Amino acid sequence: MLSKRTKVKYTEKKKKSKYPKVSFFIFDKWCKRCGICVELCTHKVFITDEEGYPRAVKPIECNRCGFCVSRCPDFALQIIEGRGEEEERNRKL
Amino acid sequence: MTVKNADVYQYLRHEKKFPLIWCSGCGNGIILGSMIRAIDSLGIAKDKTAIVSGIGCSGRVSTYMDFNTLHTTHGRALAFATGLKLARPELTVMVAMGDGDALAIGGNHFIHAARRNIDLTAIIFNNSIYGMTGGQISPTTPRGSIASTARMGNIESPFDIAKLGEAAGAAFVARGSTYHTDELDELMVLALRKKGFSVLEVVTPCPTIFGRYNRLGSAVNMLKQQRDSLVSMHDAGNMSAEELQGKVSLGILADYDKPEFCEEYEKLIERAHKA
Numbered sequence: 420m421l422s423k424r425t426k427v428k429y430t431e432k433k434k435k436s437k438y439p440k441v442s443f444f445i446f447d448k449w450c451k452r453c454g455i456c457v458e459l460c461t462h463k464v465f466i467t468d469e470e471g472y473p474r475a476v477k478p479i480e481c482n483r484c485g486f487c488v489s490r491c492p493d494f495a496l497q498i499i500e501g502r503g504e505e506e507e508r509n510r511k512l
Numbered sequence: 513m514t515v516k517n518a519d520v521y522q523y524l525r526h527e528k529k530f531p532l533i534w535c536s537g538c539g540n541g542i543i544l545g546s547m548i549r550a551i552d553s554l555g556i557a558k559d560k561t562a563i564v565s566g567i568g569c570s571g572r573v574s575t576y577m578d579f580n581t582l583h584t585t586h587g588r589a590l591a592f593a594t595g596l597k598l599a600r601p602e603l604t605v606m607v608a609m610g611d612g613d614a615l616a617i618g619g620n621h622f623i624h625a626a627r628r629n630i631d632l633t634a635i636i637f638n639n640s641i642y643g644m645t646g647g648q649i650s651p652t653t654p655r656g657s658i659a660s661t662a663r664m665g666n667i668e669s670p671f672d673i674a675k676l677g678e679a680a681g682a683a684f685v686a687r688g689s690t691y692h693t694d695e696l697d698e699l700m701v702l703a704l705r706k707k708g709f710s711v712l713e714v715v716t717p718c719p720t721i722f723g724r725y726n727r728l729g730s731a732v733n734m735l736k737q738q739r740d741s742l743v744s745m746h747d748a749g750n751m752s753a754e755e756l757q758g759k760v761s762l763g764i765l766a767d768y769d770k771p772e773f774c775e776e777y778e779k780l781i782e783r784a785h786k787a
Contacts (some may be wrong), residue, residue, distance in 0.1 A: 449530055453537035453719075458732040489549075489693040490735070492541030493519060493532055 438482055442499045443475035456487040466510040518578030518736045523548045525578050527732070533572055533711040539635055539690035544573055546693060547606065547635065550700035551712030553686075562603045564593040564620065569644045569718075570612035570637040587617030590625045593632050604704065605631075611638045612650040615671055619651070626741035629709045630773040634710065635700075637719035647695055658725045668744040673713040685766040692736040692762060695745065702764065708772050710721020715760075717743065731767040 427469075443464075452471040462480040465487070467475040473496075475481075489495055524530070528778045534540050551561055564582045565574040566589035574581035580603070605697040614622050614636045625632065640657070642648045647660040651671045658665055677685045684706040688696035696714065703710040717723065717734035728734050741785060761767025 432735070448534070451531070451536035452622070453731045455537065455732055456600065457734060486693060488547060489697070490542055491545075492534065492538055492544065494524065494530070494541065 440501055441478055441481050441483060442495040442501065443478055444464050444499065445473055445475070446495045446497075447472055449493045451493055453492065455492070456496055459490060460487055519552055520545060520548050521630045523552065523578055524576055526576075527534070529576050532576065534569060535718075535720040537717065537719045537734075538569070538643075539639070539714075539718075539731075540569055540573070541653050542693060543608075543635065543637060543689040543696070543714050544576060544695045545718060546571075546597045547608070548639050548689075550704055550724060551604075551606075553697075553701060556604050556704075560597060560603055562593075562600075562605045562736065563608065564589050564596065564605060566610065567606040568613045568615040568642070569639070569719075570608050570610040571610040577718075586782045587613055587619075588621060589613065590621040590632070590634065592616060594625060594628070594630055597630055597632060597774065598777065601631075601778075605633070605635045606704070607632055607653060608637050609634065610642075610650075611640065611652040611673070612642045615651040615673065615676070623676070623680040626677050626682040626709050628773045629683055629710070629770050630682055630781045631639065631707055633703045633706075633712065636713045637701075637716050638713050639722060640670075641718055641719070641722040641725075643721045647725060657722070657724065659722075660773060669770050673711065674765045677711035677713075681709075681770070682711045682766070683714075683768050683770050683772075684764070685712035687713045687715070687760070687762050688713070689742050689762060690717065691735045695762060699764070706767075708768075708770055709770045 450472055457465040457467050457473050462482055464475055465474050465479050466476050468474050488498055519672045527626055530542055534570050556581050558644035562580040563574045565571045566721050568582055571583060571630055574583045582592055589607050589609050589636060593605050597605050606703055620723055638652050640650065640653050641659055642650050649659040649662050649666050653659055653666050654670055656665045674687055675684045677751060688699045703712045715738060719731040719734055740757060743759045743761050
C-alpha cells in the first residue's frame, strides 16, 4: 500500500517506559523535512538525520499525545501501538 | 491516545496523488487531516459526503480526498455548493476555501450564503496572503505586513472573518489554528453537526511566501508564534484580562439557532402542493 517506509529500532535496553510500547513509521517519500515533529515534540523523541529527515530515536519516551501525527502536514508519520511488526509484514504484501 | 492516522489513509487518494503539492511546512495538510478525522469520528459514509473547493492552495484539498469532490472556479465554491446542497439535501457538504477565495473574489457569495443560512460547512484556510499566485496582499493580510504588492508594508486593515460571518447571519462561527490540532478537530466536528451555515476560520502558516517576506522564520517558528499569539478556548477561562490583551481567541465565537434554508424550502414545496 505505502511504498517506502522506515523503521528505526530502539537500542537503549536498560530504561523501562511507563507507557505502552509504540513504533514509528516515517515515509521518506512523502516527508518534506519541515521539522515540525522534531521541534514540537515535548519528549524529544525525534532527531534529524544528516539528510534532514526525522528519525525516532527514543520511542520509549513517547507519551502518545499524538500531536506529531496530527501536526504532520504531509501524512508522512504514523504511530503504531506495540512493535508494529505485524503491520509492517502486512504492508509488504 | 488513539493511533490517529491509522484510518486516515482510507479517505485519501494517496496511491495516485501523493506526495502533497504544498510547500514544506504548509499548514494546509494539517487542516486536511483534521477534516478527515472529523468526518471519520462522525461516521459519515464516503458517498454521503461532498467536498467542494475553489482555486488556490486550498483548492487542492478536493484532489486529495476520496469523497464526492468538486473543484470549482475561483471564489464560486459556495455558489456551486449551494446548488449541490439544494439538489441533494442528504449530502454533508464541506466547502474548503482560502482567505482570498472566500472573502475577495467570492466575498459576495460568502455573505449571501451566510445570510441564507444554508446547511454548509465553510472552512476558510486563512494564511493571510495569496500564496499560489506569488504573494499578493489578500483581505486578511495584517496591517504593516510585507507582500509582493505591498513592498513598503500593507496600509489596509484586514477583515475579521468571524465577525463578518456572524454579522452576515451565519449560524455557527468558530476559529481554530494548525497548532491547536485537538481543538481544531473538536471545532470541525461541531461545525459539521450544526444545522445551518457554519464558518470555521483556520489560521495556517505560509512559511514560503508570507513567512519569507515578513522574516518570520521557518514553519516551526510560525507554529510557535501561533502558540504565543492565539489563546485556545480551554485556556481562556483561566487567564486574566491583562494576559489576554493583544491575543486572538480561538474556539466557538457565535452559535445561533436559525431557520435553515433547505428545511424552509421543503416547507414551501409542501405549501405549494396543498394550495
